[in-house]
Amino acid sequence: MRNLILTSLLAVICIAATAQWSRADYRVVPLPDRIDGIRGADFRLTDNCIINYPTGQRDMERNAALLSQYVEELTGMHLSTRPTVNAKDGLGNISLLIDPKMDNDEGYRITVMPRAVEISGRTAAGVFYGIQTLRKSLPAGQCPEVLLPAAQVSGSPQFGYRGMHLDCVRHFFGVETVKRYIDIMALHGMNRLHWHLTDDQGWRIEIKKYPRLAEVGGWRNGTTLGHNSPVNDGIRYGGYFTQEEIRDIVRYAADRYITIIPEIDMPGHMVAALTAYPELGCTGGPYEVWGMWGVHDDILCMGKDHTLQFVQDVLDEVMELFPSRYIHIGGDEAPRVRWEQCPLCQQRISDLGIHRTERQSAEALLQGWFTTRIQDYLSRHGRSIIGWDELLGCDVDASATIMSWRGAEPGAEGAKLGHDVIMSPVGPLYFDYYQTSNTWNEPTAFGGCNTLKKVFDFEPIPAELPEAARRHIIGVQANVWTEYITCEPQIQYQVLPRMAALAEVQWLRPADKDYDDFLARLPHLVDIYKHYGWTYRAKSLTEKDE
Numbered sequence: 001m002r003n004l005i006l007t008s009l010l011a012v013i014c015i016a017a018t019a020q021w022s023r024a025d026y027r028v029v030p031l032p033d034r035i036d037g038i039r040g041a042d043f044r045l046t047d048n049c050i051i052n053y054p055t056g057q058r059d060m061e062r063n064a065a066l067l068s069q070y071v072e073e074l075t076g077m078h079l080s081t082r083p084t085v086n087a088k089d090g091l092g093n094i095s096l097l098i099d100p101k102m103d104n105d106e107g108y109r110i111t112v113m114p115r116a117v118e119i120s121g122r123t124a125a126g127v128f129y130g131i132q133t134l135r136k137s138l139p140a141g142q143c144p145e146v147l148l149p150a151a152q153v154s155g156s157p158q159f160g161y162r163g164m165h166l167d168c169v170r171h172f173f174g175v176e177t178v179k180r181y182i183d184i185m186a187l188h189g190m191n192r193l194h195w196h197l198t199d200d201q202g203w204r205i206e207i208k209k210y211p212r213l214a215e216v217g218g219w220r221n222g223t224t225l226g227h228n229s230p231v232n233d234g235i236r237y238g239g240y241f242t243q244e245e246i247r248d249i250v251r252y253a254a255d256r257y258i259t260i261i262p263e264i265d266m267p268g269h270m271v272a273a274l275t276a277y278p279e280l281g282c283t284g285g286p287y288e289v290w291g292m293w294g295v296h297d298d299i300l301c302m303g304k305d306h307t308l309q310f311v312q313d314v315l316d317e318v319m320e321l322f323p324s325r326y327i328h329i330g331g332d333e334a335p336r337v338r339w340e341q342c343p344l345c346q347q348r349i350s351d352l353g354i355h356r357t358e359r360q361s362a363e364a365l366l367q368g369w370f371t372t373r374i375q376d377y378l379s380r381h382g383r384s385i386i387g388w389d390e391l392l393g394c395d396v397d398a399s400a401t402i403m404s405w406r407g408a409e410p411g412a413e414g415a416k417l418g419h420d421v422i423m424s425p426v427g428p429l430y431f432d433y434y435q436t437s438n439t440w441n442e443p444t445a446f447g448g449c450n451t452l453k454k455v456f457d458f459e460p461i462p463a464e465l466p467e468a469a470r471r472h473i474i475g476v477q478a479n480v481w482t483e484y485i486t487c488e489p490q491i492q493y494q495v496l497p498r499m500a501a502l503a504e505v506q507w508l509r510p511a512d513k514d515y516d517d518f519l520a521r522l523p524h525l526v527d528i529y530k531h532y533g534w535t536y537r538a539k540s541l542t543e544k545d546e
C-alpha cells in the first residue's frame with residue numbers, strides 16, 4: 001500500500017514536471033507584436049496532429065514540411081502533412097492558411113483554439129514566420145505532447161530588409177556551413193544573406209568564362225598570423241563554390257524565404273582576380289593572391305575597355321545564378337594611387353572630360369563613372385546595385401542603395417540625398433568585433449567591442465532624420481568578416497546570441513523594445529541553440545554590460 005502511494009505520488013510529480021516542461025511559451029525572440037489569450041482549454045499537440053496546407057500550393061506544402069521537420073527536431077514528435085480537402089480537416093490539427101486581408105507581406109497570425117491551430121499570413125513568407133514563432137515557443141527536448149495555450153499571436157517586421165552578411169573569402173566555408181548559417185538566420189526571422197564572394201585574399205565563385213578566377217584566384221600561398229604580423233603560415237589555402245553548389249545554396253535559402261545578395265567587390269579588393277588575369281590591373285603585375293589583411297593598392301584598371309567587358313561578363317554569370325534584384329558591387333576601400341600614375345586611366349579621365357571639383361578628385365569621379373556604367377548595365381537587366389557608403393563620395397545616382405558601414409552618419413546623409421539605405425555600422429553591427437571589453441580568453445577578433453546590449457540598443461533610423469528621409473532606411477544588417485574567423489564554431493560564437501538582439505531590432509518598433517524583457521526571453525532561444533549543437537557565447541546572457 002505504502003509503495004502504491006509512493007509510486008502514485010512520484011507519478012503525479014512527474015506529470016506535473018512534464019506538464020510544466022511541455023507548455024509552449026509564445027514570448028519568443030523576436031517578440032510577437034501581440035499575444036492575446038483566448039478563453040478555453042489548451043490545444044494538445046501530439047503526433048496525431050496533422051499539418052494541413054492549401055491544395056496545390058507548392059510553397060505552402062514546403063512550409064508544412066518544414067514545420068513538421070522543426071517539431072520533430074525539437075520534440076521528437078512526428079507530424080504528417082497533407083493538402084486540405086475540406087474545412088473539417090482543421091479539427092484537432094494545425095492548418096496553414098493564406099489570408100489576403102492581412103496587411104504586412106511578411107506578417108503572421110497564429111490562432112490557437114482548444115481544438116485547432118491556424119497559422120496565417122498574407123504570403124507564404126508570413127506563414128513561415130508564424131511557423132518560426134510557433135517553433136521557438138516549443139520546448140527543446142524529447143516530449144510526447146506539448147500544450148499550446150489558447151491565444152492569438154501576431155507579429156510583423158519593422159524592416160523589409162533584415163540581413164546578415166558572411167565573408168567566405170578571408171576564410172572559406174563550404175556548402176554545409178553556409179546552409180547552417182541560413183538555418184540560423186531563418187530561426188531569427190531574417191530574410192537577406194549578403195554573401196561576400198570575392199576579395200584580395202581569394203575568388204570564391206566559379207565563372208565559366210574566366211576559369212582562372214577560381215582555379216588560380218581561389219588559392220593563396222599562406223596567411224598572416226595574428227593581426228597582420230610579419231609571420232606567414234606558408235600553408236596554401238583556398239577553395240571556391242562551383243556554380244552547381246551556388247544554385248543549390250540559393251534554392252536552399254529561397255525555400256526559407258531568404259534572398260542571397262552576392263557581392264562582387266569592385267574596383268578595389270580585386271587582387272585575387274588580378275593574380276588570375278594580370279592584364280586587368282594598371283601595372284600588369286605580376287600579382288599574388290594576398291596573404292595579409294587590409295586595403296591593397298592594386299585595383300582594377302579603368303583605362304582598358306577589356307576591364308569593363310570583364311566585369312560585365314562576370315556579372316552576366318552572377319545574374320544567371322542569383323535571382324536577387326540587388327547585386328552588391330562593393331565599391332569600398334579603393335585607393336586611387338595606381339589610377340593617378342596610370343597613363344590609360346588618366347587618358348580615360350581626359351577623354352571623359354572629368355574635372356576635379358573642390359570636394360572630389362578626378363579619380364573619385366572616375367570611380368563614379370565606372371559605378372554608373374555598371375549600374376546602368378545591371379538596370380538594363382532589371383537589377384539594382386547596393387554599394388558601400390564610399391559610393392556617396394563618387395557622385396552616383398540616387399537609385400543606388402547605400403550600405404552604411406563607417407557609422408550610421410553616411411547612411412543618414414545618403415537617405416537625405418534620396419538613396420535607399422541599409423544600416424550596418426561597424427559599431428555595433430560588426431559581429432567580427434569582440435563582444436566584451438574583457439578580451440582575455442576570447443577567440444581572436446578584429447578588435448572593437450560590440451556587446452549584446454549595444455546591438456539591442458541600436459536604432460537604425462537616426463532620431464534627427466527628417467521625415468521624408470526616414471522611409472529610405474529600408475533595413476539593417478550585421479556583418480561577419482572572417483579575417484580572424486577560421487572555422488564554423490567560431491562563426492557561430494561571433495553571431496550567437498548577438499543575432500537574437502539584432503532580430504529584435506529588425507522586427508520590433510522602438511517603443512516595444514525592452515532589454516530586460518529580452519534577457520528574460522533569451523535563455524529559451526539559447527536552449528534551442530544548444531539543442532541544435534550550435535556554439536554561442538554563454539557569458540553574454542549574464543554579464544553586465546560595461
Ligand code: TNX
Nearest residue numbers: 332333388405430432446481
Ligand atoms: C572593413 S566593411 C572592410 C572589410 C574588412 C572589415 C573588417 C568594408 C566595406 N570593408 O574589408 O574585412 O572592415 O571588419
